[in-house]
Amino acid sequence: MKRLYIQTYGCQMNERDSERIAHVMKSMDYCLTDRIEEADLVFLNTCSVRDKAEQKVYSALGRWRELKQKREGVVVGVGGCVAQQEGSDLLRRVPHLDLVFGTQSIPELPRMVKEVESQKKRSVVIGFQRDASYMEDVEPRVEVNGPKAMVTIMQGCNKVCSFCIVPYVRGREISRSSESIIQEIRSLVRQGVTEVVLLGQNVNSYGKTSPGELTFPQLLDKINDIEALRRIRFMTSHPQDLSVQLVEAFAKLERLCEHLHLPVQSGADAVLERMRRNYRREEYLRKIARLRACRPDIALSTDIIVGFPGETEEEFEQTLEILQEVEYDEIFAFKYSPRPHTAAAKLYRDDVCDAVKKERLEQVLRLQNELSLRKNLQKLGAVEEVLVEGPSRHRKGQLMGRTRTNRIVNFLGEDSMIGRFVSVAVVGASPNSLIAEVLSEENVSEMIDSRGIA
Ligand code: SF4
Incomplete structure (x- = not known):
């Protein structure tokens, strides 16, 4: 070989x-x-x-x-x-x-x-294809790597965010057929996968360019019917395509994890306009409020870009404000950098100097650290269902898993727990993770039975 x-x-x-x-x-x-x-x-x-x-x-x-x-x-x-x-x-x-x-x-x-x-x-x-066949495996996927599997459901993007190179390198939106996606997930589940992460540049616009295809909430509904699958996650979503039906799915579908990554990018309307993000701050906040009304315990994460061309101190302050208002569980923050082909690189001068970008990024991360720590401390004493993924990267000799809300949990445990669900009690917290002690596995079964998804 x-x-x-x-x-x-x-x-x-x-x-x-x-x-x-x-x-x-x-x-x-x-x-x-x-x-x-x-x-x-x-x-x-x-x-x-x-x-x-x-x-x-x-x-x-x-x-x-x-x-x-x-x-x-x-x-x-x-x-x-x-x-x-x-x-x-x-x-x-x-x-x-x-x-x-x-x-x-x-x-x-x-x-x-x-x-x-x-x-x-x-x-x-490097040609672009006209249909989804390039996303299909010729042979069925036989190797599974642990209890969690990524499943591509669409690729490409039809949005034109002015900072983003994705439409130029991944092409226009193309969705795989729902039949093929469901078949793939069924086969993964037969091989022991219990959590799937549905992937695409903008998964919530799934099906929009394929006449007669299911919508994304309808696809989730079908996947939710797959017996023995325990968790569904997806990534990434554009706020404009967060439909009422998708919000309601979080209340309705018991296998859909209570976590959503919803990139806001900036808290200032003028910056959102220059970014060609076709939503505004209030509209975004209304969607967050609807989500929380449907699923009060939902965890939220987001992407932030600091130092976009023309970003004033006041506009940057509005980004800090939105972080405080939403209280995200996690953020991914970056300094703006012009990318080839993009509208922002052609239209705007990269006029926020690197020292200011760096300072703004540090402010954003400092604030988020405080917010994440506060949220994680609220979990002390809670009992959580954790899917054990493997050895902890940061705590030698410990295992690492994730809660349904996508929080990382580190704990002492046996290697035989890898790939299984355990019930843990949270005994410590840092901004990025929880520390826990394992309770009996039977507790998990009881928790799952009571939600009706065992
Ligand atoms: S940021 Fe996301 S939605 Fe906007 S163009 Fe890039 S991939 Fe598409």
């Missing part, structure tokens, strides 16, 4: 794409390795959403030059958003690179690799 090494940058969507790359390359007898020095095929799966993405890729490729010098026949490829954006420039600038494959070209990989191996033919495939 030959060995494949993949380095993945970016989001869950890219992680799922890397799983698919490993899956398609199995057909050519490649198995995954985490030791790059023993790999016959090395791939970089890239993300271009943030600044310096291209430089990162070129410097990683520079480091990989000696792999080819040391071992003859090693094949090197770049995929993902930077590959889509740079295309044949990458091949031209990096002589030891063999393949460039775009965000919709994973099914092409076996053919491309074969051509390098047999004819030394270097190639670039």
Whole structure:
């Protein structure tokens, strides 16, 4: 068997794409390795959403030059958003690179690799497809990696947020058929998966470009009927597409976890307008209020960009205010950086200096740390259902899992608990996680029985 090494940058969507790359390359007898020095095929799966993405890729490729010098026949490829954006420039600038494959070209990989191996033919495939077939696996997915699985339900985006490169590197919105999604989830559940994360750039616009297809709330409804599946999550949503039906789904569907990531980006209407985010602060807050009326215990997370062109001190203050008003459980905050092709890069001068961006980012993170800690402290003494994911990354010798609200919980436990649900009592809190003690597993069954989803 030959060995494949993949380095993945970016989001869950890219992680799922890397799983698919490993899956398609199995057909050519490649198995995954985490030791790059023993790999016959090395791939970089890239993300271009943030600044310096291209430089990162070129410097990683520079480091990989000696792999080819040391071992003859090693094949090197770049995929993902930077590959889509740079295309044949990458091949031209990096002589030891063999393949460039775009965000919709994973099914092409076996053919491309074969051509390098047999004819030394270097190639670039970055075209956009017209239907969802590129998201489907040729062979059914057989390997599951723990109790949780990511399932891509759509890709691309039809919005035109002025800061965002996604529509240029992931293409227009395309949804997979609901039939194929349900089939995939049923098969995952048969293999022991108990939690699915539905992925897409804007999942709540699922089905909108496929006449006759289910809407996103209807799709959730169907997935909720799958017996033995315990948890459903999804990522990411645009506030404009958060429909009444989707809000109501949080009250109605017992398997749908009480957590929503709803990127607000800024608390100031003038900035939202320049960002071409087609909602305003009050409308966003009304949607949050409706969500909380339907599901009072829902946890909320968001994305924030600081230092967008023209952002004044007053506008920035409005972002701090919205954080205090909503009291998010978690945020992901970034300094604005112009991305190629985007409207903001063409229309506006990047006029907030880096020192100010840095200071604003620190203020946002400081405030959120206080808010998250306050929220987590309120959990002291609570009993939570946790799906155990594996060893804790930050607390040596402990296990780590997540509550239905997506909070990280660290606790002492047996390895046999990995992949299972346990009931824990919360005994400590930090801004980013909870510390807990395990109660008996029977308690979980009782908790689940009483919600009727066992
Ligand atoms: S909705 Fe999200 S993915 Fe689409 S353009 Fe806006 S920020 Fe980018």
